Amino acid sequence: MKKALLFLTLALVLILGACSSKNEDTSTKPEKEDTSKDTGTITYESENGPIEVPADPQRVVVLSTYAGHVAALDVPIVGVDSWSKTNPRFDKYLKDAEEVTDEDLEKIIELEPDLIIGLSTMNNIDRLKEIAPVVTFTYGKVDYLTQQVEIGKLLNKGDEAQDWVTDFQARSKEAGKEIKAKIGDDKTVSVIENFDKQLYVYGDNWARGTEILYQEMELPMPEKVKADALKEGYFALSTEVLPEYMGDYVILSRNGDGDNSFMETETYKNTPAVKEGHVFEAEASEFYFNDPLTLEYQLEFFKEHFLK
Amino acid sequence: MIQSEILKKQRILLFTFTLLTLGTAIAAIALGPASIDPIRIIPALFGNGTFKEEFVLFSVRLPRIAITFLAGAALALSGSILQGITRNDLADPGIIGINAGAGASIAVFFLFVPVDAGAFVYLMPIVGFIGAFITAVLIYLFAYDKKTGLQPIRLVLTGVGFSLALSGVMIVLTSSADRDKVDFIAKWLAGNIWGSDWPFVIALLPWLVLLVPFALYKANRLNVLGLSESVAIGIGVSVERERIILLLTAVALAASAVSVTGGIAFIGLMAPHIAKSLIGPRSQLYLPIAIILGGWLLLLSDTIGRNISSVGIIPAGLVVSLIGAPYFVYLLLRK
Amino acid sequence: MNRQAKPFSIKFIFSCVGLLGSLFLAMVLGAADVSISDVWLAIIGDTSKNSLILREIRFPRELAALLVGSALAVSGAIMQGMTRNPLADPGLLGLTAGANAALAIAIALVPSLNYYGIMAACFLGAAIGALVVFGIASAKRGGFSPFRLVLAGAAVSTFFFAVAEGVGIYFKVSKDISMWTAGGVIGTTWTQLQIITPVIVIGIVISLVLSKQLTLLSLSEEVAVGLGQHTFKIKVFLFILIIILAGSAVALVGNLAFVGLMIPHIVRAIVGTDYRFIIPMSAVVGGAFMLLADTLGRTMNAPYETPVAALVAVMGLPFFLIIVRKGGRAFL
Numbered sequence: 010m011k012k013a014l015l016f017l018t019l020a021l022v023l024i025l026g027a028c029s030s031k032n033e034d035t036s037t038k039p040e041k042e043d044t045s046k047d048t049g050t051i052t053y054e055s056e057n058g059p060i061e062v063p064a065d066p067q068r069v070v071v072l073s074t075y076a077g078h079v080a081a082l083d084v085p086i087v088g089v090d091s092w093s094k095t096n097p098r099f100d101k102y103l104k105d106a107e108e109v110t111d112e113d114l115e116k117i118i119e120l121e122p123d124l125i126i127g128l129s130t131m132n133n134i135d136r137l138k139e140i141a142p143v144v145t146f147t148y149g150k151v152d153y154l155t156q157q158v159e160i161g162k163l164l165n166k167g168d169e170a171q172d173w174v175t176d177f178q179a180r181s182k183e184a185g186k187e188i189k190a191k192i193g194d195d196k197t198v199s200v201i202e203n204f205d206k207q208l209y210v211y212g213d214n215w216a217r218g219t220e221i222l223y224q225e226m227e228l229p230m231p232e233k234v235k236a237d238a239l240k241e242g243y244f245a246l247s248t249e250v251l252p253e254y255m256g257d258y259v260i261l262s263r264n265g266d267g268d269n270s271f272m273e274t275e276t277y278k279n280t281p282a283v284k285e286g287h288v289f290e291a292e293a294s295e296f297y298f299n300d301p302l303t304l305e306y307q308l309e310f311f312k313e314h315f316l317k
Numbered sequence: 318m319i320q321s322e323i324l325k326k327q328r329i330l331l332f333t334f335t336l337l338t339l340g341t342a343i344a345a346i347a348l349g350p351a352s353i354d355p356i357r358i359i360p361a362l363f364g365n366g367t368f369k370e371e372f373v374l375f376s377v378r379l380p381r382i383a384i385t386f387l388a389g390a391a392l393a394l395s396g397s398i399l400q401g402i403t404r405n406d407l408a409d410p411g412i413i414g415i416n417a418g419a420g421a422s423i424a425v426f427f428l429f430v431p432v433d434a435g436a437f438v439y440l441m442p443i444v445g446f447i448g449a450f451i452t453a454v455l456i457y458l459f460a461y462d463k464k465t466g467l468q469p470i471r472l473v474l475t476g477v478g479f480s481l482a483l484s485g486v487m488i489v490l491t492s493s494a495d496r497d498k499v500d501f502i503a504k505w506l507a508g509n510i511w512g513s514d515w516p517f518v519i520a521l522l523p524w525l526v527l528l529v530p531f532a533l534y535k536a537n538r539l540n541v542l543g544l545s546e547s548v549a550i551g552i553g554v555s556v557e558r559e560r561i562i563l564l565l566t567a568v569a570l571a572a573s574a575v576s577v578t579g580g581i582a583f584i585g586l587m588a589p590h591i592a593k594s595l596i597g598p599r600s601q602l603y604l605p606i607a608i609i610l611g612g613w614l615l616l617l618s619d620t621i622g623r624n625i626s627s628v629g630i631i632p633a634g635l636v637v638s639l640i641g642a643p644y645f646v647y648l649l650l651r652k
Numbered sequence: 653m654n655r656q657a658k659p660f661s662i663k664f665i666f667s668c669v670g671l672l673g674s675l676f677l678a679m680v681l682g683a684a685d686v687s688i689s690d691v692w693l694a695i696i697g698d699t700s701k702n703s704l705i706l707r708e709i710r711f712p713r714e715l716a717a718l719l720v721g722s723a724l725a726v727s728g729a730i731m732q733g734m735t736r737n738p739l740a741d742p743g744l745l746g747l748t749a750g751a752n753a754a755l756a757i758a759i760a761l762v763p764s765l766n767y768y769g770i771m772a773a774c775f776l777g778a779a780i781g782a783l784v785v786f787g788i789a790s791a792k793r794g795g796f797s798p799f800r801l802v803l804a805g806a807a808v809s810t811f812f813f814a815v816a817e818g819v820g821i822y823f824k825v826s827k828d829i830s831m832w833t834a835g836g837v838i839g840t841t842w843t844q845l846q847i848i849t850p851v852i853v854i855g856i857v858i859s860l861v862l863s864k865q866l867t868l869l870s871l872s873e874e875v876a877v878g879l880g881q882h883t884f885k886i887k888v889f890l891f892i893l894i895i896i897l898a899g900s901a902v903a904l905v906g907n908l909a910f911v912g913l914m915i916p917h918i919v920r921a922i923v924g925t926d927y928r929f930i931i932p933m934s935a936v937v938g939g940a941f942m943l944l945a946d947t948l949g950r951t952m953n954a955p956y957e958t959p960v961a962a963l964v965a966v967m968g969l970p971f972f973l974i975i976v977r978k979g980g981r982a983f984l
Contacts, residue, residue, distance in 0.1 A: 112630060114377045115351035118369055136376050136514060207957070247950065247957055249684040249709050252701065270841045274708040279701065407803050411810075459973050471976055474739070477806055478972035481744075481909055485965025582810055626822055635814045635821075642811030649788050649804050 053163045055144050056129065062142045063123045064165045070120060070141070072111050072127035074148065076103065077300025078160040079126065082169060087120045098295045098306055111137070126163070149242075153220045153299045154178065173301060178225060181308055185226025188315040197231045197256030198222050202293055203264050208246050208271065210254045212239040216299035217262045218291075218307040226311075231256045252280045258315070259288045262296040289314040327602050330595055334606060338386065338613040345382050345620040346374065381513040385619045385633065386612035387521050388574035389584050393611020394532055395570035396585020397592075397604055401539040402560050402567075403472050406590065406648065410571035411582025413476025414456055415449045417483035419572045420580055422448020424487050424502050441512070442520050445576025446569060452479060453568040457561075512577035524573040528566055529608065535563060536600035543598070581634040583641025584611050590648060614640075660929050663922055667936045671718075674943040678714045679706065681951050708842075715849075716840040717946040717960075718939040720901045721911060723852045725938025726859050727897035728912025729919070729930050733870035734890050735786075737801055738917070738975055742778070742898035743909025745805035749812035750781020751902040752829075756816040760823035767844060771903040777812075778899035782891070784808050837905050837946055837960065848900050855897045859931050862889060866927040908961050910968025915941060917975060 049064035068087045069079055076093035079086055080102035088109040093099055109116050111131040122141045127134075129145040137143045144163055151159060154174045161170020200211045200219050213223035213230070222228050230239070233254050238244035246254060248271045259282045263269070271277055282288050291310060296303070347355045351373045361370040392410060399408040410416060426444045456479055460472040487502070512520075532539075538559050541552055550556055575581060588611035592603040618640065619633035679691045686702045694703035694711070724742060731740035742748055754777025758765055765773070788804045820826035859866075865886045868876040876883050901908065915938040916930060923929040942960075945967070949960040 113350065115349045115373055118372055118377075119351045133514065139372055139376060245957070247682075247684075249682055249705050252705075253684075273841065274704070275699075276701070276704045276708050279704060407800075459977070462977075474802060474976045475973060477744075477802055478969055478976065481972075482965050482969035485962040485968075631818055631821060635818045638810050638814035639818065642807045642814070645807040646784070646788055646804065649800060649807075 051165050053144060056147060060142055060144055062144065062163060066124040066164060068120065068122045070109065070117055070122040070125045072131055074128060075126050075160060077298050077302040078157055081301035082161060082164050082166045084164050087122060088117060096294055098302060149214065157301055177304065181221050181225035184308060184312050188226060191316055195229065196258060198228045198258045199231050199234050199254055199256040200260045200262065202262040203269060208248060208251060210234050210238050210244050210246060212242045215242040217296050218260055220299055221304065221307055221311065252276060255280050255282050257287060258282060261288055261290045262293040263290050264293040323602065327596055330606050331609065334609045334613060338609060338616065341613060341617050341620060342382050345616060346378050348620065348624050349378060380515045380518055382616060383518045384513055384521065384577060385616045387525055388578045389615025390608045390612035391525055391570040391574040392581065392584040393588030393607045394529060395567040397589040397607050398532060398539065398563050398567040400589055401543050401600065402563050404543055405473055408473055409582060409586035411585065413473050414452055414480035415568055415571045416575050416580045416582060417480040418452025419445035419449040419575050421483045421486050423576065427502065442573055442576040446572040449568050449572035453564065517577045521573055521577055524569060528570055532566055533604055536604055539600040579634055581637055583637050583645065584615055587641055587644050588614060660923055664933060667933060671936050671940040674940040675714065678943045678947040679710060681947050682710060712842050712845055713837045713840045714943060715845055716837040716904055717942040719849060719852045720905050721938040721942025722856060722935040723897040723901045724908065724911040725915035725934040726856055726931055727894045729916035729934045730859060730866060730890050730894055732916050733866045733927050734887065735801065736870060739802050741909060741913035744802060744913065746781035746785040746808040747778040747898045748902055748907050749809035751777035751899060753777055753812040753815040756819040756829045759825050759828050760819050767847060774903040775895060775899035778902060779895045781808060781812055782895060848904055851896060851900050855893055856935050859893055863927040863931045866890065870927060908964060910964050911938060911942065914968055914971045
């Protein structure tokens with residue numbers, strides 16, 4: 010343990026040295042370099058005011074939503090929520106991470122985290138703060154890319170995050186142009202998911218690739234979707250009206266263990282999108298996020314399917 | 318008035334159950350996902366532990382033990398009172414719809430009133446109480462008959478109906494909500510001790526400090542109400558008024574407990590029963606035992622639920638139901 | 653008897669007309685706009701978009717609603733007659749919860765369970781739930797007060813729901829279970845109906861055959877024995893019928909309380925206490941009721957679906973209260 014700590018400290022010092030000039034630019038200056046302990050900290054300007062967080066966190070616990078954001082910046086995660094844990098695409102980053110909830114204080118303290126990230130609505134925030142610095146975000150308060158920049162700032166990798174965002178936006182827009190050139194400017198796309206026995210259609214900021222399709226690529230959504238789902242973000246519908254909400258192209262985020270009987274019906278099979286093979290099926294457990302890892306995967310998915 | 322022998326027996330029983338509770342509490346302190354050497358407990362309790370030991374003990378396990386014990390005690394007392402005033406051995410705040418009332422109001426509040434997380438936590442018990450209170454008033458009104466007064470049997474049946482219908486309402490409410498919130502409500506319903514921090518202990522304590530002595534003070538009235546209506550009136554007890562006062566006490570106790578712990582049934586049924594079978598039906602004798610017993614049962618259930626599975630916490634409410642329902646059936650069969 | 657039989661046939665025809673009316677309403681109203689002619693076109697096998705929606709989504713689902721309503725109403729009627737208890741209902745007396753628990757265990761053990769498996773689990777669970785509750789009931793000589801029966805049902809239900817939930821959490825299959833227990837008739841397919849329709853129809857037919865015996869039993873045990881009835885044998889038959897009807901209803905729609913309670917009471921108010929009339933009438937009225945309830949659920953907040961189980965629970969409460977206040981008195 011002591012050895013590991015020593016090594017950690019060494020690594021920290023090195024990285025801090027390398028980063029110190031960058032920190033100046035991002036205006037989040039390291040306030041206290043080191044007081045008694047040897048660990049460096051930075052001050053992150055969170056939603057709820059400044060919070061002192063480690064400059065190079067090595068044991069992060071992510072209690073919801075943001076696991077992919079953190080993993081994308083190569084920051085080690087030791088504890089994570091069940092949704093992220095069951096995403097097969099995160100396996101690489103999360104295989105050693107423990108599955109925890111905001112209730113599992115004991116498990117969390119066992120993990121000895123140095124930073125805890127979660128949603129502002131979670132339980133036990135006060136006690137989690139005793140374990141490690143807690144930073145919470147309100148879901149949807151900033152747009153999906155700014156979110157990554159914020160996480161980047163928090164993890165002292167603001168530039169890296171910003172670079173990725175700029176690059177990703179450019180690539181998405183580029184892909185969008187290609188797609189539009191191929192399928193036509195006016196072709197609509199909708200994103201649909203089944204959960205239990207209910208079907209959902211999504212607006213332009215509800216993960217599952219909606220941000221890329223609508224915000225970056227600016228592909229049009231069907232009028233019906235625009236009317237019902239855009240404001241709330243999501244809209245539950247009956248199988249009967251499903252055809253009205255299906256665009257010329259459909260991304261079907263499919264829950265393998267949900268009720269898929271709607272896919273067997275002629276009603277569904279007779280929609281133009283299905284007939285022409287314009288329904289692209291994705292695995293819901295891999296798709297319902299909007300972090301960089303998933304976004305990259307979604308972008309690839311769209312390129313592959315729209316442009317093949 | 319009461320024979321000294323039986324008073325002695327009561328004292329012995331009280332002592333035994335207090336010991337049991339303490340034993341379970343020690344087990345509850347020692348057991349959990351975070352490993353703490355049992356030898357370290359004593360030093361940690363006196364402030365000589367590491368940060369981790371002290372955090373686990375003082376911020377996680379001790380408040381949880383306190384809250385489960387208090388909630389269990391409150392539910393037991395509430396059940397005792399309900400059984401007394403309905404003259405029915407099978408009454409329980411969970412079965413007759415008070416839990417469902419508290420649950421529905423909390424669901425409404427949680428879904429439709431935008432408050433930030435911090436404040437929400439403290440409003441919850443109050444909201445739960447309001448919901449339970451309204452439900453109890455409705456149940457009472459429906460069960461009341463101008464000619465015959467309150468029909469205890471009808472009170473319980475009406476409660477069962479209400480609790481079914483309210484669960485229906487909850488389904489309607491939650492089906493349109495987003496999944497995170499539904500998740501929370503589902504956990505609450507299952508009786509997951511979610512309010513396991515000191516503020517909740519502080520929120521729950523005043524109710525008990527006020528209502529336990531009050532109920533004990535009213536013990537004699539409870540005895541009288543347990544007799545038949547005419548006898549009670551004959552002795553000169555204003556039956557209706559006493560009954561309403563006691564009913565309110567029971568509702569307040571149950572609501573304050575379940576709003577913190579989630580939907581927990583059967584404690585209020587089992588504890589008074591076991592107590593009665595040990596020492597007899599006199600309220601003065603069995604109430605104190607029932608209170609301690611209730612606390613112990615919930616503490617035990619939660620400790621089991623916390624440690625039985627590595628997957629996560631099995632809600633205490635489920636554990637209680639699994640133990641309590643067979644006991645309830647046993648009661649039905651024995652009679 | 654004869655004097656009653658004649659008005660009954662008229663009443664029965666009226667209620668059948670009511671059922672057809674509800675069926676018609678259920679077909680025409682819904683998230684997708686269809687006209688009367690669409691319904692006709694769909695029946696004669698047209699393949700336009702609206703016809704397809706009707707034939708594939710709305711027909712099977714409404715048929716399911718009808719069947720479930722009938723099955724629950726008939727099983728409720730049998731339970732009430734057999735136990736001489738005005739508050740008997742498959743949802744109240746542990747069958748539904750038993751089926752839930754069995755379903756949960758089945759899904760946990762065999763994740764890729766097919767529909768036959770689901771059904772088998774539901775039957776088994778319903779049987780166990782009912783056996784436990786009735787076992788408690790018959791353990792006492794001279795019948796059981798409805799009040800205690802309801803309480804036993806409530807306790808047993810709580811127990812089985814806890815089992816279902818515990819299994820769900822422990823094996824991480826809550827989501828799969830909830831798909832079966834909370835969906836109503838959404839997404840019913842013809843395949844499911846092919847399996848379940850014969851079961852329910854046969855169940856109802858046998859109930860009709862046994863209805864005379866049930867009437868005797870509902871009067872009193874002594875009368876039934878006095879008239880030469882093999883009470884025990886009949887009871888076993890009736891019990892199996894209840895399980896089959898209620899179990900298949902659960903397999904189709906999940907949890908649905910109050911239907912089996914309400915409908916027989918409404919029917920009794922119309923046709924009296926003879927189960928030869930009550931059973932067929934319950935089947936018809938139950939079917940019509942569920943059709944209307946499901947249509948309401950689909951249209952109230954279209955295209956979003958309000959769960960029909962919740963609607964029924966809310967509508968059922970006033971009814972329950974009335975029985976507790978008025979009708980139940982004689983039995984208590």
